[in-house]
Amino acid sequence: MSHDQGAIPVLDLSTARQPYGTFSPEFIEQLRHATHDVGFFQITGYGGSPGQADQLLDAVRRFFNLPLEERMKLDNRLSPHFRGYTRMGTEVTQGRADAREQIDYSPERPPVSSYPPDQPYWLLQGPNQWPDEAFPELKPAAMAWAELMSAVGMELLRAIAVTLQQPEDYFDEPFREAPAWMGKLVHYVGGVVKEAGNQGVGSHADYGFVTLLLQDDVGGLEVKPPGTSEWLPVEPLPGALVVNLGEMLEVATEGYLAATIHRVQAPPPGVDRYSVPFFWSPRLDSVIQPVPLAPELKAAARGITDDPGNPLLASFGLNMLKGRMRAHPDVTERHYPDLLKRS
Numbered sequence: 001m002s003h004d005q006g007a008i009p010v011l012d013l014s015t016a017r018q019p020y021g022t023f024s025p026e027f028i029e030q031l032r033h034a035t036h037d038v039g040f041f042q043i044t045g046y047g048g049s050p051g052q053a054d055q056l057l058d059a060v061r062r063f064f065n066l067p068l069e070e071r072m073k074l075d076n077r078l079s080p081h082f083r084g085y086t087r088m089g090t091e092v093t094q095g096r097a098d099a100r101e102q103i104d105y106s107p108e109r110p111p112v113s114s115y116p117p118d119q120p121y122w123l124l125q126g127p128n129q130w131p132d133e134a135f136p137e138l139k140p141a142a143m144a145w146a147e148l149m150s151a152v153g154m155e156l157l158r159a160i161a162v163t164l165q166q167p168e169d170y171f172d173e174p175f176r177e178a179p180a181w182m183g184k185l186v187h188y189v190g191g192v193v194k195e196a197g198n199q200g201v202g203s204h205a206d207y208g209f210v211t212l213l214l215q216d217d218v219g220g221l222e223v224k225p226p227g228t229s230e231w232l233p234v235e236p237l238p239g240a241l242v243v244n245l246g247e248m249l250e251v252a253t254e255g256y257l258a259a260t261i262h263r264v265q266a267p268p269p270g271v272d273r274y275s276v277p278f279f280w281s282p283r284l285d286s287v288i289q290p291v292p293l294a295p296e297l298k299a300a301a302r303g304i305t306d307d308p309g310n311p312l313l314a315s316f317g318l319n320m321l322k323g324r325m326r327a328h329p330d331v332t333e334r335h336y337p338d339l340l341k342r343s
């Protein structure tokens with residue numbers, strides 16, 4: 001059963017499969033509508049331990065309440081892998097500061113010391129930065145969330161493969177062994193970052209396959225469904241995750257599935273908003289091949305976004321690196337001035 005919120009579908013992931021294991025045709029039809037026609041939706045019934053989501057949001061809130069001096073020990077400018085703490089108002093989207101601070105984290109893997117010049121994305125691999133002394137509970141909570149979200153991301157992608165009339169394991173291969181997911185712990189403020197104005201985070205699409213977003217009850221997230229020009233607010237729904245489609249699905253399907261354009265309005269002055277987006281993403285060296293679409297799906301494909309300011313790349317690693325460099329020009333300038341010239 002779905003309980004849609006106005007135009008925004010709400011799907012119960014616990015009903016996705018039938019008792020004997022295959023996806024339920026009813027769920028697949030709801031998902032096809034949600035992904036192709038609307039472009040984003042919310043899911044409930046995604047599992048996790050009781051209270052896990054609320055406890056994580058609470059931990060995120062407590063981290064951002066630590067003295068700035070403690071947060072700065074994780075300064076992302078110290079990380080050549082774009083990991084750690086981004087100070088308030090220093091991330092850039094659409095050329096403008098965002099009214100948020102955040103921790104970015106990904107799988108803990110050893111840094112790659114040398115790589116071919118055409119594979120610069122290996123620089124994204126490496127260790128995270130955590131407040132081990134000031135707040136030791138944050139890392140296990142964030143990593144447990146990433147483990148849960150990886151399972152949810154894989155399950156959703158299997159269902160999406162079925163909506164595309166493919167076998168359910170169609171997208172499994174690029175995620176094998178070393179998926180390059182990324183999690184963010186985010187704090188938005190109102191009235192603090194003057195240059196940001198009302199931009200919590202500017203209009204963008206995410207660069208992976210699917211994004212699973214946990215948000216508190218403040219609101220401010222808005223999306224633009226494919227082929228429309230109006231922003232729709234995504235009201236917080238307790239117990240649900242918001243799902244966005246990323247650029248890799250647009251590339252793979254020639255736009256039958258469009259990457260969801262979204263933004264966040266900064267909260268009113270004095271109000272704080274917390275969220276935890278999780279980007280379910282494949283290996284850095286994966287190159288996404290076109291899905292062999294049946295004629296009726298091909299006929300409904302809208303083509304790939306042709307934005308000279310944001311060319312979509314079939315190489316996931318290059319697509320992610322492009323996004324990371326653009327969002328964090330200070331990290332890029334400090335560690336990769338040559339790459340900056342090349343791009």
Ligand SMILES: O=C(O)CCC(=O)C(=O)O
Nearest residue numbers: 186201215221264275277
């Ligand atoms: O915080 C949110 O609601 C969305 C954040 C987002 O879109 C992002 O970080 O990519």
Ligand SMILES: [Fe+2]
Nearest residue numbers: 204205206262
């Ligand atoms: Fe996003």
